[in-house]
Each structure stands twice: as structure tokens, then as C-alpha cells.
Amino acid sequence: MKKIILLLIVTMSISAQSKDPQKILDKVVQNFNSVQDYTVNAKINVDIEFLKVPEMNAKVYFKQPDKMKMDSKGFAMLPRQAFNFSPNSLLEKKHTSVYTGTEKLNGKNVDVIRVIPTSDSSEVILSTLWIEQDKYLIRKIESTSRQGGTFQINLSYDGKSAYPLPSSIKFEFDLPKLNLPKKLSGKMDNKEEKKSDHPGKGIVMIKYSDYKVNQGIPDAVFAEKKK
């Protein structure tokens, strides 16, 4: 399956203007590696059909290369891919990259690169990255998983930070066909379900604020709290 996709993409990109995709990706990683660690406040809004969640506040910690932690005074939930997101995690595994061209995305010129992990164990089988030219900031990622679902991450940068850290992320994913949770209530009359504005899709908006970058975070912070 992967080989077919690869062949198709390579064939399609023959007519595209050629840039070295790996060089672009390396620059992205290099850019991101300027961040050794950070803490940031996250405001999370989840919009998923049949799941109603209030706005949540959390604190997110990151330390190179791959330490992540989320804390909240109340309750918070974050998509795993958004929680674990860093270009390193996406790009450090063996992959093939293919440059497919340039586009304009939200007024910015971006290079579009397809990344195909070559490992059989990889959960993701294909990712497309939209990388802002010159700044080497990832603006958008679209990935397809082994199970056939796709998710999209749109990243925004407010330009306030010197570091390639987004000010907001919009995470969109396909909702699988589900059996909705069985009613626990004794009420037998079926209320009319409110139809979703975007049936079949889930959206999570995360707004980041108050980044504290490269201030030093002890490893103990990331240790698992014993229940």
C-alpha cells in the first residue's frame, strides 16, 4: 500500500518545481531545537458531536527531546497528537519526504511536503506538512493513520515569540462511526438529538499564552504522580 502511494506521489511531483524537501525539514527541526524547554498556559475548547465539554485550562510542560506533561487545577483533555506535538517526534523516525509544490495558506507562502514514514510500525502512514517559507514554521499538518482516519492540525503564530511556538492550534479529526453511549438513565423518551454543525468531525481549539521558554524544567516535573 505504502509503495503505491509513494509511487503515485513521486509521479505527481515530477512536474512540480523541485526543492529539496529534506533540507526544508531539517531547517524546521533546527529551528525547533532552539527550544530546550517551555511551559505554557493552554485554554482548550473541545467541539465533538455527543461530547460536551466546558472550556478547560491547563499548563503544558515540554523538555527536549520528548518529555511532555499536562497539569490542571480542574480537568483537561488534550488530543494526543497535539499534546505530543513537536517536529522532532514527527520527523525523527525514518521517512521519505517528497516536495509537492508551493501554496498560499492564510496569506503566507508555504512549501508543501509529503512525509511517508518507512517503518512498518508507524501509526501514521502519510503526513502532509505546510511549511512557511523563510521562517520554517509548520503552518499545517494533515496526517492519515493506519486505521484510515485523518487529522489536521492548523498552527497559528502571533509573532510575539522569538521561538517557533504556536499561539494557537486547531486540531480537526474524523469521528469514527460509533455506537453512542448507552443511556444510563431511566428516562425512556427519546429527545431529539441536536445535529452537529460539522457531522463526522471533531474539533479541538487550543490557545496558548504565557510561554516561558528555556527557563530550565527539572526532570522530576515529568515524573508520573503516584495515585
Add this chain to the structure above:
Amino acid sequence: MIKIISIELYKIFRKWRTYIGFITIGVLVPLIHLSFGLTTEDGGVGMIPRSIREGFVFTGNLANGYFISYIILHSLYIHIPFLIVLIGGDLLAGEATAGTYRMLITRPISRFQIITSKFLAGIIATVLMLVWLAITSLLLGVILFGPGVLIIAQDKVLILAENDVLWRFIAAYGFASISMTVVVSLAFLFSSLVENAIGPIVSTMAIIIVFMILSVIELDIFAAIKPYLFTNYLTGWLLFFDDPIDVQAVIKDVLILTGHILGFYFLSLYIFIKKDILS
């Protein structure tokens, strides 16, 4: 009237039968708390469909006092009526059995005063039992496990913010008071018809069970009568754990239940006023 109500309440709480409900709740609820504390409960996260759940990371005090209180209210709700009827069924029939009608009715108080004060005393005892349930489940639960968000699954999975939960519980218990008042009213009505408390207790329990079964059977003939069964509205407290709350449905349920209460009361009043006391 207050004097007579206080006397009736005194009589209710001097009967051992009254304490069955309070003791049951007082033993059962802490046991549930204990088992909750000893298990690795996920606090309701398990209600989120797995394919969604596995795509997220969660943090927070999910296995909290609100969650266990909700579970307790949900589980015990079906059983509380059977503890309530022990009080309601005895209110009038108990006087007949004991022969104390003669002492009571030959006092300079009207039969209206007698029956109304007994009815109100029964309601007060019912509400006190629910307050006891709230104390043992909600208050004790929050003390032991702390507050937090509440994850519940009705027709959707709903996560309620911590500061959005307590008032819902208060409203739910308020609604439950109305629901249980219907139950005690029905037992009271049966109690006005007979001279032994066992009959009203068993009859009320039987009606509740039969009506609940009829509500659940998915046949057209039963679907037609379902809206007329009061048991259909007893669980309206669940409406307070929805977002947004269907206020019209709440009002409708409250009105229907209140209508039943008044109907049972006035019927009891009529029977009692007309009754010849031969015991």
C-alpha cells in the same frame, strides 16, 4: 396546625419502621464510598467511547466526590421509593391498627387538620430522608474525594465543570423530593383505605414496580399509556444534568408530579372525611 404537624412528626420518628430507610442509607452509602476509594476508578472517563478516549490525554480529579455522588443517586434512586412507603403506608393505617383513631378524632381538631398534618409530616419525613442521602453521598463524598468535574453519559457524554455541578445536585435533590412525595402520597392514599399498614406498603411497591415494567416494555399498547404513568416522570432529576437544561421538560415533569400529589391528597382527604371510624 404546626402543633399538630409537630405531634405527627414526633409519632413518625418514634416508630422503628421509620429508621429502616435512614439506617439503610447510612450503611449502604459509606460502603459504596469505601469500595470506590479502594478501586482504581477512572472517574467516568470510561464513558467516553474508546476510539475517542484513546486519542486524548486526560488530567484532573476525575474520580471525585461529585462523580461518586452521581453514581449513588443514580443507583439508589430506584430503591428509595421502597424506603419511603414504609413511612407513608403507616400514617393512617397505623392509627387504625393501634386503635388510636378514637383518641385522635375525638379531639377538637377537624379531620381536615388531622389528615393534612399527617400528609405534611409524611412529606417532611420524606424530604429528611433525601437530605440524609445528600449528606451521606454528596457531602461525605466531597469531603473524602474532593470536588471536580462530573462526567456523565445520558444521550451524550457530558463533562460538567466543577463550578457547574453543585447547584445541579441541589436542583436534582429538590426534584427528587417532589418525586418521592408522589410515592409517599400514593402510600398515604392507600393507607386511608385500610386498617393495616402492610397493605398500603405492598400495594404502593407493587404499583411502582408494575408501572416501571410497563414503561420499559417496547410494545405499542404500552407506549400509548406510558405518558400517563407517574413513574415515567420520577427520574426527571436527570434533566438537571444536561446542558442546556430542558427547562420546559422540567416544568412539565414538575407540574405532572405535583398534580399527582394533589390528586392523591384530595382523594385521601375525601375518603377520610367521609369515613366511619369503626376501629
Add this chain to the structure above:
Amino acid sequence: MSDEKIIEIEALSKQFKDVKAVNNLNINVYKGDVFGFLGPNGAGKSTTIRMMLSLIKPTSGNIKIFGHSLKENRKDILRRTGAIVEKPDFYLTLTAYKNIEMLGRLSGADTSKKKIMEILELVGLEKRYKSKVKTFSHGMKQRLGIAQALFHDPDLIVLDEPTTGLDPQGMKEIRDLIIHLSKDRGKTIFLSSHILPEVEIVATRMVIINKGSTVVEGTVNELLNSGNLKVTVEVNNPDRALEVINTSRWKEKLNNCSNSDFFFTLRQEEIADLNKYLVTNDVSVSAVIPTRSLEEYFLALTEGKQ
């Protein structure tokens, strides 16, 4: 005797399905009366008392107490009425004290500890005031029943078999209490009893009912001195008396003789005739004693022999 009517029962009837328990009953009870309410089992006494106390609704007829209709003035009437209806039943899990206090509160009485202890002392239960009523004997419950009937100092006291279960001493105490309440406190007592000698001693007026209707009503003296009487004639010369009696029409009236006592059954008007006949026939009569036991009268009436 006062002519103020305390109880007026007029054409009172009660129909239970196919049984007419009370049939056009008429009774008048006057202030200060100790009114004996008599009748065999099933005569309708209990039904009548229950109607007087608004436990049962009449099918027809009127009841007035203290000059007011019971139907329209029930509360005011009951405030001035104390009653025991059949065997007194109490809240068994409560103490004697608490029962009196509770019932007293409902009657609007002064429920201070002093007052409660006074009434318990009156009926001989002051030492058991803290005991739960379920530990009481029948006699003790009867005493407590009297206590609750008297506690709020009613003007009319309705007593249905008040001495049932009491020992002779207890019966005497209740009899004395009834007489005291009537004579010294001006209370009106409505007393229903099967212990007929008790009624005879205390009652001033009485009615005997049978099958729901009045058979006879009047003062005790009036009723006992009408109809046949048991007359004892004491003589100084019994042989002569026997000879005279056996040769006269009085032989049929003689029941028995013993030494110098001769026992006759006579009508009231025959007593003087007998005395005259004996005296004119040289019998030395030392005493003529007519007696009419209420029990005999009652049985005679209700068996239709009168």
C-alpha cells in the same frame, strides 16, 4: 335536677348496609346527670356513642350537645367533652406522660408537668408516668383512658365501660370519682356500662335501648319503682302469717319464705293492700321492703317480659 339539656338526640338513625344499628333514637341528658346508657349487646350503644363523638356520621336525625348542633359546632363541643370509647388505645411506644401530654395539647389543655402529674395521680398512675404504655396492664390502660378523658377539664364526660378490667377497689374509686365529678364539680356524665349494679349506684337517669331504639327512659327511681317489685315482708308471727297468706289470693304472689321473712312479687299498688290484709288478719308486720334490682329490670325489659 337541672333542666338544662346537655345532650339532645332526636330521631337518630344509622344504617350500615343491611343493618339498622340505631333506629329513631331519642335521648335527653340534663346538666349534672349521671346518665346510664344501657342495652344488651348489639343494641346500638357503641354506635350511638360514636355518633355523639363524630366518629361515625348519622344516616338521619340530629345531635345537639351544649345546645349546639354537633355537625356545625364539632370542635367547640369536643373541646368541652372528654371520652373513652370502648377499650382505650394509646401510642404504645410512648410513655403514659407523653400520651397525656400529646392528647392534652390537641385538646388545648394546660400540658405543664404539674397538671399531667395531677391527673395521673388522680387515676393512680403517677409512679408509672415514665413507663411506655405497651408495658401497661388492661386495667392500667383503663385508668389512663380515664385520665385522658378528664385531663382538659371537660363539662361532658362520655364513659363507655369505664370500669372494665379494674379490680373491685379500682371500680369503687371510679364510682366515687364519677359521683364527685357529678355532685361536686357539676359535670355531666354519660355512662355506658354492662356492669349494671355499678350503674344503679351512680346513675341518676338512664335509658335502656334495644335494637337501636329507646325501650324506656327516666330516673333510676322511677324506672325501678314501676312494674313488678320484689317485696320482702318481715313479720313477728310467721306461723300466723303463713296461715293467712295460704288461704288468700296472696298465695300466688308469694315466692318464698324463710323464718320470719316472706318474699313476694307485687306491683307497686299492691304493697299497701297486702300490708292492710295482713294487719287486719292479726299478722304483726315489722317491715315491708320493696326492692328492684336494675339487673332484673333490665333483663325483664329487654326480654320483653315487662
